[in-house]
Amino acid sequence: MFNNSLFKSIFVLAISPFLVFPRAQHLTMRHREFYKMPNKSLPGNITETQKVHDYFDCCFLCLERGPFNCLSFNFGKVNDNGYYTCELNDSERYLEPQKIQQRSSYDYYGTTAEVSWKHISVYQFNPHK
Numbered sequence: 001m002f003n004n005s006l007f008k009s010i011f012v013l014a015i016s017p018f019l020v021f022p023r024a025q026h027l028t029m030r031h032r033e034f035y036k037m038p039n040k041s042l043p044g045n046i047t048e049t050q051k052v053h054d055y056f057d058c059c060f061l062c063l064e065r066g067p068f069n070c071l072s073f074n075f076g077k078v079n080d081n082g083y084y085t086c087e088l089n090d091s092e093r094y095l096e097p098q099k100i101q102q103r104s105s106y107d108y109y110g111t112t113a114e115v116s117w118k119h120i121s122v123y124q125f126n127p128h129k
Contacts, residue, residue, distance in 0.1 A: 035109070048065070074108055
């Protein structure tokens, strides 16, 4: 009536992604690198706007939201009582190059798919690292 080996096979297949991907996602979130484009911004894909104390707060906010919710951000350079504007984007300049615009009061910070996923590849092919 109950096939024990079939149950074990299904259980292993069901939990396998959770054994591999949480660590890989952790590496991806914590090890992304951003590049800067001064006086530019990527409008149209803003998922969240926050007031932050500095550029690092904006970086950490983006990393905290993860690559599915934040691939890049626009950082407002105008100091408003000790705060700056941080606009999180769910897109990236390489995905939509036609959208990048000149915006003198902002700097654009992006990351590429290559940077986002290289740590997953390293982990998958070298699990002892």
